Amino acid sequence: MTKLVISSGDPAGVGPDICIKAFGLNQKLPYTPIILGDPNLFEERAKKYGFPIKIKEYKGQEESFLSRDFFWMTPFYLKRAVKAGIPDPMSASYMMEMLEFSISSIMKEEFNALITAPINKELINKAGIPFKGHTEVLAELSNTPKVLMMLVSKGLRVALASRHIPIKEVTDFITYDHLKECIQILNLSLKQRWLIKDPHIKVLGLNPHAGEGGFIGKEDKEIILPVIQNLNKKGLKITGPVSADTAFLPKNLKGVDAVLAMYHDQGLPVLKTQGFGYAVNITLGLPFIRTSVDHGTAYEIAGKSEVDESSLLAATEMANKISERCKCD
Numbered sequence: 470m471t472k473l474v475i476s477s478g479d480p481a482g483v484g485p486d487i488c489i490k491a492f493g494l495n496q497k498l499p500y501t502p503i504i505l506g507d508p509n510l511f512e513e514r515a516k517k518y519g520f521p522i523k524i525k526e527y528k529g530q531e532e533s534f535l536s537r538d539f540f541w542m543t544p545f546y547l548k549r550a551v552k553a554g555i556p557d558p559m560s561a562s563y564m565m566e567m568l569e570f571s572i573s574s575i576m577k578e579e580f581n582a583l584i585t586a587p588i589n590k591e592l593i594n595k596a597g598i599p600f601k602g603h604t605e606v607l608a609e610l611s612n613t614p615k616v617l618m619m620l621v622s623k624g625l626r627v628a629l630a631s632r633h634i635p636i637k638e639v640t641d642f643i644t645y646d647h648l649k650e651c652i653q654i655l656n657l658s659l660k661q662r663w664l665i666k667d668p669h670i671k672v673l674g675l676n677p678h679a680g681e682g683g684f685i686g687k688e689d690k691e692i693i694l695p696v697i698q699n700l701n702k703k704g705l706k707i708t709g710p711v712s713a714d715t716a717f718l719p720k721n722l723k724g725v726d727a728v729l730a731m732y733h734d735q736g737l738p739v740l741k742t743q744g745f746g747y748a749v750n751i752t753l754g755l756p757f758i759r760t761s762v763d764h765g766t767a768y769e770i771a772g773k774s775e776v777d778e779s780s781l782l783a784a785t786e787m788a789n790k791i792s793e794r795c796k797c798d
Contacts, residue, residue, distance in 0.1 A: 471499075471500045471501070471532070471581035471582065471789050471792045471793065472500070472501050472503060472532050472535075472579070472580045472581055473500050473501065473502050473503065473580060473581060473582050473583075473584055473785055473788055473789065474503050474505065474543075474571050474574055474575060474579075474580040474582075474583050474584070475488060475502050475503065475504050475505065475583075475584045475585075475586065475781075475785070476505050476564075476567045476568050476571045476583070476584070476585045476586060477504055477505055477506035477567065477586050478564065478585065478586030478587045478588045478766065479556065479560060479564060479586075479587060479588050479589050479592070479766045480506070480507065480510055480547060480551040480560050480563065480564075481551050481552065481553060481554060481555055481556045481557060481560065481766070481768060481771060482556070482586075482587055482588075482589070482765075482766030482767060482768055482771050483586075483587070483764075483766060483767045483770060483771045483776050484506075484586030484587060484588075484766070485506060485510055485511055485514050485586075486514055486518075486553075486771060486772060486776040486778075487586065487762070487776060487777075487778040487780075487781040488502075488504050488506070488511070488586065488778075488781065489511060489514055489515050489518060489522060489540075490518065490776060490778040491778040491781045491782050491785070492504070492540060493515060493518075493520060493522040493540055494520060497537065498537075498785075499789060500581075500785065500788075500789040500792075501532055501535045501537075501541065502541070502584075502785060503527045503541050503542070503543060503580065504540070504541065504542045504543070505542070505543050505545055505567040505570065505571060506542060506544075506545060506567070507544065507545060507546050507547045507563075508524045508526075508542055508544055509546070509547075510547065510550075510551065511524065511540075511542065512524065514553065514772060517772055518774070522540040523538060523539050523540055524539070524540050524541075524542050525539035525540070525541055525542070526541075526542060526543070526544060527541045527542060527543050529579065543570070545563060545566055545567050545570075547559075547560065547563055548562075548563070553768075553771040553772025553773075554768045554769065554770075554771045554772060555768070556589055556592050556766070556768060557592075558592055558595050558596040559596070560592070561592060561593040561595075561596030561597075561598050562596070562598070564588050564593065565593065565598060565600075568585070568588075568603070568606060569606075569610065571583050571585075572606075572607060572610045572611060573610075575757045576610075576611060576756070576757065581758070581788075581789075581792040582757065582758035582759065582760065582788035582789070582791070582792050583757060583758065583759045583760075583788075584759070584760050584761065584781070584784050584785050584788055585603050585759070585760075585761045585762075586761075586762060586781065587761075587762060587764060587765045587766045587767070588603070588766065589765075589766050590602055601633070602632070602633055603752075603761065604616055604618055604632060604752055607752055607755060607759060608752075608754075608755070611755055611756055611757070613754055613755055613756065615650050615651075615654065615754055616654070616752050616753060616754040616755055617629070617651055617654045617655055617658075617752070617753040617754050618632050618750065618751075618752060618753075619655070619658075619727070619750075619751045619752075619753055620737060620740050620741075620748050620749065620750050620751070620763060621748065621749050621751060621787065622740050622741075622743055622744030622745075622747055622748035622749070622763070623743055623744045623747070625717075625722070625728075625739075625740055625743060625744075626659075626726065626727040626728065627727070627728050627729075627730055627736040627737065627739070627740045628651070628655050628727055628728070628729045628730070628736075628753065629729075629730055629731075629732065629733055629736060629737070630642075630643055630647070630648060630651050630729055630730065630731050630732070631643065631731065631732045631733065632733060633733060634732075636732065639675070639731065639732045640675070640688060643675060643688060643692060643693070643731055644692065645692050645695065645696055648692065648693060648696045649696045649699070649700065651729060652670060652672065652696065652697075652700055652705070652707060652729060653700070654753050654754045655668075655670055655727055655729060655753060656668050656670060656700075656705055658753040658754070659726055659727060661795070662753075662758075662791045662794060662795065663726075663791075663794075664794055665726050667706055668705075668706065668726045668727065669706045669707075669708065669724055669725050669726050670705070670706065670707050670708070670725070670726065670727050670728075670729060671707075671708045671709055671711060671716060671721075671722075671725045671727070671728045671729070672693060672697060672707060672708065672709030672710050672711070672728075672729045673709065673710060673711060673712075673713045673716055673728065673729065673730050673731055673735060673736065674689040674693060674709065674710035674711060674712055674713065674731070675688045675689055675693065675710070675731045675732075676688060676689055677712070677714070678712045678714075679693075679709070679710040679711055679712045679713075680710070689710045693709065693710040694709075694710060697709055697710070708725070709729075713730070713735050713736075716728065717739045741763065745763060745764075746763070746764070746777055746779050746780055747763075747779050747780060747783050748763035748780065748783070749761070749762075749763065749780070749783050749784045749787045750762065750763055750784070751787070758788050758791050758792055758795070759788075760784040760785070760787050760788045760791075761784055762780040762781050762784055763780050764780055
């Protein structure tokens with residue numbers, strides 16, 4: 470059995486709701502979730518759904534002492550009440566405290582994996598706290614020089630060579646060294662966390678039709694192709710650069726363990742169209758396991774019955790599976 474720490478995200482968003490719906494019914498789960506958040510807020514939201522939760526404070530107990538009859542929480546109290554669906558910049562420090570605590574705790578190996586609920590980057594920055602995103606903070610506070618974002622859904626794994634940057638900056642961002650490190654992180658993660666002996670990675674081109682030999686941009690021929698050739702000589706199994714417009718056809722994905730896209734909207738629309746609500750966001754390269762949901766704060770449905778906990782359950786199940794694989798390795 471594993472202990473998973475879950476940072477509940479923006480208190481005005483669906484984070485508290487999905488935690489309650491996923492773990493508030495005393496389900497017989499093969500892991501123990503420990504939720505970070507305000508118990509008063511959680512009790513209020515739980516009443517709206519008609520199933521009261523039995524909150525009990527987690528104080529570092531061993532997993533064997535954590536009864537399934539309780540909703541285990543590490544309390545983080547809000548400075549003022551928050552209403553579902555109404556974001557409040559005053560919550561920014563609350564969100565950051567939970568995130569920093571979760572990283573510190575998992576670095577001390579108190580938990581087996583970290584799962585994060587959605588937050589609002591714009592809200593945190595408006596509160597005067599410089600914040601680029603979960604991934605960047607995770608890397609900084611764990612002293613990890615480079616991390617890679619990957620989403621998984623229904624057997625499809627898509628990693629991103631660049632994340633949340635403007636399209637006009639992507640070309641300069643995709644350098645030989647950066648791309649090489651991304652592929653190496655992805656290859657090692659597939660081996661260590663998915664136990665794939667000889668991973669096959671497909672790398673998408675940056676330009677339409679992967680540059681058509683240099684007629685539509687030089688990056689594919691002068692940067693991406695040399696990286697792939699170099700790594701293949703070292704024993705890796707890399708295909709590319711391939712044109713993104715046909716890369717995701719089922720026949721072209723046979724035998725492929727992961728796809729590396731050059732930018733956010735090159736790879737994720739395909740994956741999310743295929744399995745939105747059940748996809749899992751994973752940060753590769755960290756010294757611990759971190760997964761997240763595939764959606765945002767969804768203020769418009771926070772506190773309402775249509776909130777769907779499926780992605781959170783998928784994220785916790787994947788974190789547990791990876792943790793169990795790592796234990797056995």
